[in-house]
Amino acid sequence: RDFNWRDMPFVGTFPVLFYKMRRIHDACVEVLETFHGTYLLNGPWFANLDILVTADPANVHFVMSENFANFPKGDEFRKIFDVLGDGIFNSDGEMWRRQRKQARALIAHDRFRKFLVETNRRKMAEGLIPVIERAAADGTVLDLQDIFQRFTFDTTCIFITGFDPGCLTLDLPEVPFSSAMDDAEEAIFMRHVLPEFVWKIERFLGIGHEEKLRRARATLDAAVQGYIDMKRDEISRKVSGETPAVDLLTAYIDEGESITNERDDKFLRDSILNLMIAGRDTTSSALTWFTWLVSTHPEVRRKIRGELNSLPPAEQTDDGWRYFTAEELSSLVYLHASLCESLRLYPPVPFQHKSPAKAVVLPSGHTAHPKTKVLFSVYAMGRMDYVWGKDSKEYKPERWIINSGERGTIKYEPSYKFMAFNAGPRTCLGREVAFTQLKSLAAAIVYNYDVATVEGHDVTPNVSVILYMKHGFKVKLSKRWRTAS
Numbered sequence: 500r501d502f503n504w505r506d507m508p509f510v511g512t513f514p515v516l517f518y519k520m521r522r523i524h525d526a527c528v529e530v531l532e533t534f535h536g537t538y539l540l541n542g543p544w545f546a547n548l549d550i551l552v553t554a555d556p557a558n559v560h561f562v563m564s565e566n567f568a569n570f571p572k573g574d575e576f577r578k579i580f581d582v583l584g585d586g587i588f589n590s591d592g593e594m595w596r597r598q599r600k601q602a603r604a605l606i607a608h609d610r611f612r613k614f615l616v617e618t619n620r621r622k623m624a625e626g627l628i629p630v631i632e633r634a635a636a637d638g639t640v641l642d643l644q645d646i647f648q649r650f651t652f653d654t655t656c657i658f659i660t661g662f663d664p665g666c667l668t669l670d671l672p673e674v675p676f677s678s679a680m681d682d683a684e685e686a687i688f689m690r691h692v693l694p695e696f697v698w699k700i701e702r703f704l705g706i707g708h709e710e711k712l713r714r715a716r717a718t719l720d721a722a723v724q725g726y727i728d729m730k731r732d733e734i735s736r737k738v739s740g741e742t743p744a745v746d747l748l749t750a751y752i753d754e755g756e757s758i759t760n761e762r763d764d765k766f767l768r769d770s771i772l773n774l775m776i777a778g779r780d781t782t783s784s785a786l787t788w789f790t791w792l793v794s795t796h797p798e799v800r801r802k803i804r805g806e807l808n809s810l811p812p813a814e815q816t817d818d819g820w821r822y823f824t825a826e827e828l829s830s831l832v833y834l835h836a837s838l839c840e841s842l843r844l845y846p847p848v849p850f851q852h853k854s855p856a857k858a859v860v861l862p863s864g865h866t867a868h869p870k871t872k873v874l875f876s877v878y879a880m881g882r883m884d885y886v887w888g889k890d891s892k893e894y895k896p897e898r899w900i901i902n903s904g905e906r907g908t909i910k911y912e913p914s915y916k917f918m919a920f921n922a923g924p925r926t927c928l929g930r931e932v933a934f935t936q937l938k939s940l941a942a943a944i945v946y947n948y949d950v951a952t953v954e955g956h957d958v959t960p961n962v963s964v965i966l967y968m969k970h971g972f973k974v975k976l977s978k979r980w981r982t983a984s
């Protein structure tokens with residue numbers, strides 16, 4: 500134990516946290532490596548809060564699965580994420596179970612899957628390609644992170660509400676709904692790291708992140724209400740016998756008892772916002788890190804292209820674009836492995852936290868009390884040698900492949916080890932949706948373009964609830980043709 504931060508008797512070890520905040524993710528890796536996977540951060544005596552940071556798979560399994568009932572989301576979580584109302588992320592018990600069942604049935608339905616694939620394809624043709632083609636032709640710098648965020652914002656909004664907010668067009672407009680989501684996420688992150696009384700004072704005084712959150716909330720509420728009103732109007736004008744729209748909002752309203760009840764509006768508002776947050780940022784974050792990793796690992800890029808080239812030839816658009824269908828992509832093992840590997844090193848949700856209802860001893864030997872926040876650094880979990888081996892910090896899709904047969908098969912890794920989609924009964928409901936979307940964009944970009952990070956551009960993770968690149972992902976793209984590199 501040669502770790503030399505001094506414990507501070509009056510304010511705990513929190514100053515250390517603030518000192519390390521700018522590079523919190525890598526700091527977690529260093530500390531957890533030193534302390535064999537788990538470290539207790541003592542809170543200031545007046546805050547009555549300890550944080551147990553862990554990347555130990557045994558602790559994950561214990562908290563997320565074995566002791567699920569003793570680790571609810573709870574009041575603390577609801578307080579921090581109050582902007583999400585009573586939606587699926589914020590609820591426990593029967594309310595959570597009902598919402599999960601309903602959301603799962605809708606997401607897994609065939610007609611929704613078809614809608615997803617069609618929406619993806621249309622947004623690529625009408626939004627993504629024109630923007631990328633223009634940048635490639637002009638040789639201009641593009642922030643791909645921003646482009647991916649716009650893509651997933653538009654598509655997620657279409658899956659959920661049926662309406663296209665039009666974020667990804669050639670003029671790249673400012674969309675208040677989207678910016679408000681960014682502001683809300685930032686403020687939510689600050690609530691995680693500041694003692695509650697500090698952000699409550701900020702809220703009372705109407706300053707700082709809390710003021711930003713208040714304004715963001717007003718924008719989100721207005722935008723979501725607008726979609727609900729438009730949808731009710733659309734449904735009321737529907738001629739009987741006409742096929743209903745396939746989006747989730749239509750399904751939620753159709754399943755409801757009344758379409759004019761105000762209480763339903765609150766439920767719809769919370770459901771829309773929760774699903775928007777679930778789908779938009781996670782997928783665009785995953786795409787951004789994947790594209791960067793592949794562009795900096797030529798051998799991986801060569802293998803992905805080799806796999807894509809092995810597919811039977813298909814139509815190309817007039818400007819030489821090759822799309823890949825969901826069926827084609829579902830058989831590609833190396834592409835799947837490259838995405839899993841990217842999610843391992845850069846999990847879009849880098850932290851998860853839980854507190855126990857009753858005190859309990861974790862497998863690591865640490866006691867967690869109701870006032871203890873058990874904080875899982877998902878980012879650190881992907882980089883622990885004792886979890887993934889000596890090469891844990893390297894980008895190696897091969898670790899996901901079992902070589903039985905010509906192409907190999909994907910190796911199953913339990914979610915308590917690979918936690919990008921959460922673990923236990925609250926595992927992500929959109930995993931398959933995300934992979935469908937990720938694969939179609941990833942294949943199209945890698946196959947059709949060479950991507951190069953602008954020289955000198957600083958690629959660093961940000962500090963927020965979603966793992967983005969702090970300064971965006973500034974690239975130059977050049978078009979390539981269908982030849983193996």
Ligand code: HEM
Nearest residue numbers: 777778781782785847848919920921925927928929932933
């Ligand atoms: C790469 C993409 C994605 C990643 C990495 C991801 C990750 C996660 C994580 C970590 C959670 C747990 C959050 C928590 O409990 O606080 C979660 C939950 C959830 N995700 Fe995803 N997600 C992705 C895409 C999606 C998509 C596209 C959808 C919807 C279509 C979705 C729907 C959900 C829902 C509904 C939950 C709540 C589950 C529950 O509490 O029972 N996710 N996801």
